[in-house]
Amino acid sequence: xxxxxxxxxxxxxxxxxxxxxxxxxxxxxxxxxxxxxxxxxxxxxxxxxxxxxxxxxxxxxxxxxxxxxxxxxxxxxxxxxxxxxxxxxxxxxxxxxxxxxxxxxxxxxxxxxxxxxxxxxxxxxxxxxxxxxxxxxxxxxxxxxxxxxxxxxxxxxxxxxxxxxxxxxxxxxxxxxxxxxxxxxxxxxxxxxxxxxxxxxxxxxxxxxxxxxxxxxxxxxxxxxxxxxxxxxxxxxxxxxxxxxxxxxxxxxxxxxxxxxxxxxxxxxxxxxxxxxxxxxxxxxxxxxxxxxxxxxxxxxxxxxxxxxxxxxxxxxxxxxxxxxxxxxxxxxxxxxxxxxxxxxxxxxxxxxxxxxxxxxxxxxxxxxxxxxxxxxxxxxxxxxxxxxxxxxxxxxxxxxxxxxxxxxxxxxxxxxxxxxxxxxxxxxxxxxxxxxxxxxxxxxxxxxxxxxxxxxxxxxxxxxxxxxxxxxxxxxxxxxxxxxxxxxxx
Ligand code: F6P
Numbered sequence: 284x285x286x287x288x289x290x291x292x293x294x295x296x297x298x299x300x301x302x303x304x305x306x307x308x309x310x311x312x313x314x315x316x317x318x319x320x321x322x323x324x325x326x327x328x329x330x331x332x333x334x335x336x337x338x339x340x341x342x343x344x345x346x347x348x349x350x351x352x353x354x355x356x357x358x359x360x361x362x363x364x365x366x367x368x369x370x371x372x373x374x375x376x377x378x379x380x381x382x383x384x385x386x387x388x389x390x391x392x393x394x395x396x397x398x399x400x401x402x403x404x405x406x407x408x409x410x411x412x413x414x415x416x417x418x419x420x421x422x423x424x425x426x427x428x429x430x431x432x433x434x435x436x437x438x439x440x441x442x443x444x445x446x447x448x449x450x451x452x453x454x455x456x457x458x459x460x461x462x463x464x465x466x467x468x469x470x471x472x473x474x475x476x477x478x479x480x481x482x483x484x485x486x487x488x489x490x491x492x493x494x495x496x497x498x499x500x501x502x503x504x505x506x507x508x509x510x511x512x513x514x515x516x517x518x519x520x521x522x523x524x525x526x527x528x529x530x531x532x533x534x535x536x537x538x539x540x541x542x543x544x545x546x547x548x549x550x551x552x553x554x555x556x557x558x559x560x561x562x563x564x565x566x567x568x569x570x571x572x573x574x575x576x577x578x579x580x581x582x583x584x585x586x587x588x589x590x591x592x593x594x595x596x597x598x599x600x601x602x603x604x605x606x607x608x609x610x611x612x613x614x615x616x617x618x619x620x621x622x623x624x625x626x627x628x629x630x631x632x633x634x635x636x637x638x639x640x641x642x643x644x645x646x647x648x649x650x651x652x653x654x655x656x657x658x659x660x661x662x663x664x665x666x667x668x669x670x671x672x673x674x675x676x677x678x679x680x681x682x683x684x685x686x687x688x689x690x691x692x693x694x695x696x697x698x699x700x701x702x703x704x705x706x707x708x709x710x711x712x713x714x715x716x717x718x719x720x721x722x723x724x725x726x727x728x729x730x731x732x733x734x735x736x737x738x739x740x741x742x743x744x745x746x747x748x749x750x751x752x753x754x755x756x757x758x759x760x761x762x763x764x765x766x767x768x769x770x771x772x773x774x
Contacts, residue, residue, distance in 0.1 A: 288547070288758035293342040295491065295764050299771040304438055306429055307344035308452065309445035310379060310391065314368045315353035323355045325370045327661065332445050332470055334662075336685060338545050339763040340375045348431055351386070364430075380430050382423060390418030392449070392623050398482070399447045403471045405478055406589045406680040408626060412483050421451060421522070428455035435460045441770050444495075446470045452488065454494030457533075464773045466497040466766065468540065471683045472709075474503040476515040485516055493519070494578070497764065499540045500710035501684045506537045519612050540766055541713060542684050546693045548757040550751075552657050553666045553694035559666035569654050571612055572673075576736055578613040578701075579672035580663060580685050582679075583620035584631050585725030589678040589722040591630075592614065594637045594653065596678070596728035601645045601652060605731060613676075616668060617657045631657065632753050670692035674701040675733040677708065678722035684709035690715070692750045701735040701743055702750065703728070713753055716746040717739040 313333040316325050325473065334700070340347055347368075351360065360366045360379050367373035384388070393416030401408040427449065431442065432647040440460065444452055446468040453465050469492075479485055489512065492498055500506050510521045510528060519530035527536045552558065571577065578597070582588040597613050617634065621627045638655040645652045660668070669675065680700060684710040692702060692714065704717035711719055718731050 286546070286758055287337055287764050289342050289545075289760060292339065292760040292763055292767075294525065295641075295767060296343045299767055300343065300441060300448050302439075304341050304435060304440035305432060305443070306346060306348060306440060307336060307340060307443045308348045308427060308449060309336070310395070310448035310492065312349035312351060312353070312356075312379065313340070313347060314366075314370055314377065316355035316366075317358050318355050323358055325353075326659070335542050335544065335759050335762070337369075337444070337754050338548075338759055341369075342760075342763075343473055344375050346378060346434060348378045348380060348434070350387075351381055351392075351697070357381075360411055378430065378434065378730060380427060382426075386423050388623070389413075389416045390423040390689050392621065394420035395448045396621055396622060397626075399450070400471065400587075401481065402482060403474055404588045404681045410481070417484055417618070424449055424451040424455060427452055430457055431456060434457040434464055434567060438460065438480065440464070441767075442466070443468070443770070446699070451491035452494075454491045457494040464523055464770055465495050466499065466770050467492065467495045468542075468766070469500040469509075469672050469683075470501070470542070472499060473508045473512070473679055475508050475721075476512040477614045479512045479688060480515065482769070485512075489513055493517075493528060493533070493535050495535050497536050497766075497769055499538050501541050502538065502712050503539045505683070505709075506539050511538055512567070522606050536769070538769060539770075540710060541757065542686070542762050543754065543757050543759045544686055544689045544693055546689075546751075546755045549666065549690055549693035550696045550755075552663070554659050554672055554696040556665050557663065558670055560662055562671050565664065565667055565671065569614070569656065570649070571614070571654070572650070575612045576610050577672050578609070578611065578677075578732065579616070579668055579675045579691075580613065581616040581660065581668060581675070582618070582642045584617045584627060584634065586630050587680055587682060589680045590617065590634050591637055592680070592722050592725065593676055593678040593728065594641060596633070596725040596732065597653065598637075598645070598726050599640050599729040600732050601641070603729065608645055608652070609737070611652060612650075612654060613652060614654045614656065614668065614672070616660050617664070617673055618659055619657060626693060659744050665690065666694050669700070672700060674703060674732070676728075676732065677705060677710075678703070678720060678728060679708050679758075680722055682708040682710070686710075688714060689754050692747070692754045695747050695751065698744045698747050698751075699740075700747055701738055702747075703731055703735055713757060714750055716749045716753075 397411040402410040701744040
């Protein structure tokens with residue numbers, strides 16, 4: 284079967300969405316304007332959601348509504364909040380919603396990222412439930428409902444809401460725009476009912492989400508958890524046959540849509556001379572020995588990613604197998620994230636400390652076993668790192684999908700590279716030829732890293748070949764097409 288492409292998606296969108304409006308809503312904007320050296324510049328934030336949806340928006344030429352969080356955003360935005368993006372090749376419109384500092388603190392850093400994020404990831408960080416966070420969350424959801432509704436008016440529209448920042452928005456929009464078809468994609472895991480029941484506002488959250496026509500998760504397991512949670516908490520009628528819930532006379536279909544990446548684009552770019560050039564400059568910058576065995580971790584600095592746990596595994600490997608000392612370098616790219624939350628700052632310090640201790644214990648002269656690069660990496664630099672690495676270690680404690688794993692695979696256009704992947708990522712359900720690991724067990728991870736390093740080159744290529752086939756076929760366009768086909772069934 285031919286893989287879906289940007290062109291086939293564009294045709295599908297034209298055929299299916301016709302003259303209807305197509306509006307995507309997310310907290311994080313796909314392009315952010317910043318000041319750099321006294322000039323206005325733009326960046327693409329490190330977010331799986333925006334990476335996945337940008338190609339869909341380019342194909343659909345729709346409207347994207349998001350929080351304008353870049354310091355220079357207001358400078359390039361018209362009085363109604365619109366700006367054309369991508370800034371270097373405009374093909375769709377972004378409508379920025381402005382939030383006050385208080386709203387951002389309490390809604391984004393507060394309820395979304397200190398309550399819902401730890402609650403849904405179950406990574407053993409206690410969620411923080413505060414009334415003022417919840418109030419701001421409701422207020423910001425309402426603000427977005429107003430901004431979206433004024434774009435929809437009385438027209439036919441497909442509204443596609445992203446993630447846990449907007450659990451209340453579907454219900455609010457259903458009231459304001461009853462003619463619209465509303466779908467939401469929840470990019471993070473959904474926990475079991477026992478975990479979810481500690482949330483003081485659980486019924487309001489579920490009620491909000493059941494305003495959708497379709498509710499998507501990455502994997503079936505999260506769909507089942509959601510239905511079980513509704514069953515426990517609401518007077519609703521779950522239909523396990525149809526994987527749907529009927530509540531207040533309205534049916535919400537719950538479906539798994541495993542998100543992905545633009546395989547062909549990444550594969551092509553990763554093999555380009557530009558990537559080679561960037562790889563050489565990274566080698567120089569971080570003084571990476573030409574002949575070292577390079578392992579890679581690439582994550583936002585987030586406790587769900589299991590960074591300290593993976594460092595423990597590397598330390599154990601060096602302890603047990605001294606032959607890797609002076610040969611192995613583990614490069615951890617750590618993109619700063621949510622730095623206003625104490626838990627995240629503490630984690631960054633903890634990682635720094637671990638790295639220092641390991642380098643002190645196992646370093647030999649100029650050779651340092653761990654390089655921790657705490658900075659923003661754009662896609663071209665990530666691609667260079669993917670190509671340089673002999674293995675990538677994706678050891679999240681819990682992850683809805685994890686697109687780094689898929690990007691790493693797509694970048695190996697020469698067929699090399701070994702992927703070690705946590706069994707608690709959504710991606711592990713699809714990437715069966717990765718070495719699957721339990722990130723909570725340093726002993727197991729250390730042994731599996733050794734397997735990765737020692738793997739016979741024929742086996743490396745055989746596994747990578749199959750992984751590439753999987754991601755090539757199940758690319759972002761296929762994800763978007765299946766969401767759109769499902770959406771338009773309601774029209
Ligand atoms: O779905 C989780 C997610 O929204 C991912 O898309 C992304 O990796 C991360 O969280 C981004 O976080 P933030 O937008 O808070 O920087």
